[in-house]
Structure formats: structure tokens, C-alpha cells
Amino acid sequence: MTAAAADAMQTGDERLRRWRLVLGGGVADGTGCALAGTDVGMDAALGALYGKGNSQERGTGKRSAGLEGSAPNVARWLGDIRTYFPSSVVQVMQRDAIDRLGLSTLLLEPEMLEAVEADVHLVGTLLSLNKAMPETTRETARAVVRKVVDDLEKRLATRTRATLTGALDRSARVNRPRHRDIDWGRTIRANLKNYLPEHRTVIPDRLIGYGRAAQSVKKDVVLCIDQSGSMAASVVYASVFGAVLASMRSIATRLVVFDTAVVDLTDQLDDPVDVLFGTQLGGGTDINRALAYCQSQITRPADTVVVLISDLYEGGIRDEMLKRVAAMKASGVQFVALLALSDEGAPAYDREHAAALAALGAPAFACTPDLFPEIMAAAIEKRPLPIPDMATHQ
Structure with a gap:
């Protein structure tokens, strides 16, 4: 087999593997692809959230379904998805879990909040639960919100x-500016009528500058x-x-x-x-x-x-x-x-x-x-x- 043919086969196998993870396995998926290693765990984590059938035993290669709404199961699942998927995917899966499986009330438990990947949408969910939040959870919730807010402030x-x-400086322009406050672009445009071709320059009779807004x-x-x-x-x-x-x-x-x-x-x-x-x-x-x-x-x-x-x-x-x-x-x-x-x-x-x-x-x-x-x-x-x-x- 040539190197090109081997590469093509490997590419095809990877494509089937990805489709198998998307479709969830079983007779209907049509891929004929068996999962092994960490793929089995990834499939189980996806199945717990997106599966449609009855719950299956982990490790069989068949997609399971359901987190059973208990804090230990959800906390374990949150750890699994952080192991298998990048942060951006984890955040999407968390939002889907809250929406699809009604896990909002579990976020009132401190150990659950410590396990989640914090983002803007999680903060929104916590704020919607604010009035129902017990004192034992409030400080943990504030710490989660603080982390997201601090990250946003650094970014923005x-x-x-x-x-x-x-913008404030430009909105406070003055007509007798100091040299460092001259808005040269507007000054040149305002004095184009004073252009001297022989000297190839503009002689300004009116200076436009920025105010010191700060x-x-x-x-x-x-x-x-x-x-x-x-x-x-x-x-x-x-x-x-x-x-x-x-x-x-x-x-x-x-x-x-x-x-x-x-x-x-x-x-x-x-x-x-x-x-x-x-x-x-x-x-x-x-x-x-x-x-x-x-x-x-x-x-x-x-x-x-x-x-x-x-x-x-x-x-x-x-x-x-x-x-x-x-x-x-x-x-x-x-x-x-x-x-x-x-x-x-x-x-x-x-x-x-x-x-x-x-x-x-x-x-x-x-x-x-x-x-x-x-x-x-x-x-x-x-x-x-x-x-x-x-x-x-x-």
C-alpha cells in the first residue's frame, strides 16, 4: 500500500470515528466503527446528556443516557467532560445540561459550583437562582461570578x-490648542485653501485641537x-x-x-x-x-x-x-x-x-x-x- 493510500485510509477512519461519536452508536448509525480507549468515555459523557435510549452500562461502546439528576452523578459527569473536551465545548455542554435536564437546582450546592466551568451563561443561571440560594452556597456563587467578571474586565x-x-478628547476640541493637543488631520483639512504649491505646504491660519477631557x-x-x-x-x-x-x-x-x-x-x-x-x-x-x-x-x-x-x-x-x-x-x-x-x-x-x-x-x-x-x-x-x-x- 502506498503512503498516499495509507493516509487516505487513516483520514477515512478518522471521519468514521467522528461520525460514530456524533451519531451515538447502535445499528442505526451505519458507520460500523467500534470505539476504544478514551473514545468510550467520551461517548458515555455525550450519551449521558444527548442520548435518547435507555441507560446502558459504561464501557460497552453503546451510548448511555441520563444523569439521573443526582449531585454525585452530575459532579462525576462534569469532571469527565472537562477531561475529554476543551473549555469552549464544556461550556456548551453545561448549558445544554441545565436546559435539557433541569439541573439548575443542583447549582445551589457548593460542591457542584466548584466543579463547573464558569462562563457568562453560568453566571446568568446563578443570578436567576439568587433569591433561592442558601447561605451555604452564596459565597461559593460569588466566587464563581467574581472569576468570570474579573476575566471580562481584563479582556474589555x-x-x-x-x-x-x-472620543472624549475629540468631542472637546478647542481652537487655540497647545502644540501637543493639535488635531493635525482636521487642521490640515480646514486650511487646504492656504496650500502654497511652490512650497508644497499648507500655511494654517486656524488650529483645531483636542480638549483635555480627562x-x-x-x-x-x-x-x-x-x-x-x-x-x-x-x-x-x-x-x-x-x-x-x-x-x-x-x-x-x-x-x-x-x-x-x-x-x-x-x-x-x-x-x-x-x-x-x-x-x-x-x-x-x-x-x-x-x-x-x-x-x-x-x-x-x-x-x-x-x-x-x-x-x-x-x-x-x-x-x-x-x-x-x-x-x-x-x-x-x-x-x-x-x-x-x-x-x-x-x-x-x-x-x-x-x-x-x-x-x-x-x-x-x-x-x-x-x-x-x-x-x-x-x-x-x-x-x-x-x-x-x-x-x-x-
């Missing part, structure tokens, strides 16, 4: 501060966050961004969460974990009431950015909600409507309300955490928002 904070500091509060930002159940990931990311914005002296940040009630968590912004445990995921939605509160806190409309993060399923007074948005925009407020602040894109949302906001000049769209600094920078500079081409919006 530096770029957010740099992007917004630049010395005082230049912008007010209000984050208004829908804490209904479908917005869990958005609540996590918004809380982290709120803490980052609050750390910037040139931005006065207010964070408001709402369902049918409105809670101002601004005094907890120095610790996003406190913010998150101050939320109550689930319940109804009254966007109008939340916007009424935010509107009452605005003292400098021309220097204020209001960010509404919601799926727009309004349980309050729709017409009043739209009137408030229109009034804020007419007063000079920069209004941003995000259907989601997460990596997954837009959830189900009220398209009629999204269209109504778009008609007011406030298009609603999903935003990833990596894009959020650019969205905020554009709002601060009062330029068109960089809405992603593939975003779901009206």
Missing part, C-alpha cells in the same frame, strides 16, 4: 478606556438594563462595562436595572459583582417606567448618552415609552437602543417597537461586547453609530 477594560478617552466630567452616561430572563448575558456584560465607565473620571455613569420596578444600582458600580447580585432576573417589563426614571436624572441633555438594553417587549405604556425617547432625543440626548449586549446576537424581540424606535432615529440592534466601545465612542462624538452589517435591527 483597557480597550474601552482607550477608545472612549479618544480633567473633569465631560459626558453623562445612563445604562438602562432590562433584567428579564432572556437578557441574562446582557446584564452581565452591561454591569462589567458600567464598572469600567464608572472608573473614568471624565464620565459620570449611572446604572439602572428594571423589570416592572426600577432599581438604581449606581452606588454599587465600584464592584460589578455587587451590581449583579443586586439584580433579579425574570419577571415582567416596564420600559416606560424605567425611561421615566432615567429621564428624571438627566441634567445636561446635550452631554448625555442613554443606552437602553432590552428585547423591547414592553409591558407598560407603549406610546408613553416612545414619547419619552422622542423627548430625550429632541433635548439633545444621544439615545442608543441595544437588543442585546452579548456574543450570541439578538434574542427574540418586539419588531414593532424596534421599527418605531428606528422611525425616531434610534435603530435597535444587537451589539457584541467587542463592538460596544465603538458604539459608545460614536455616541459621545455625536456621529452615526457603527451598526454591524449582520446585526438584527430595524
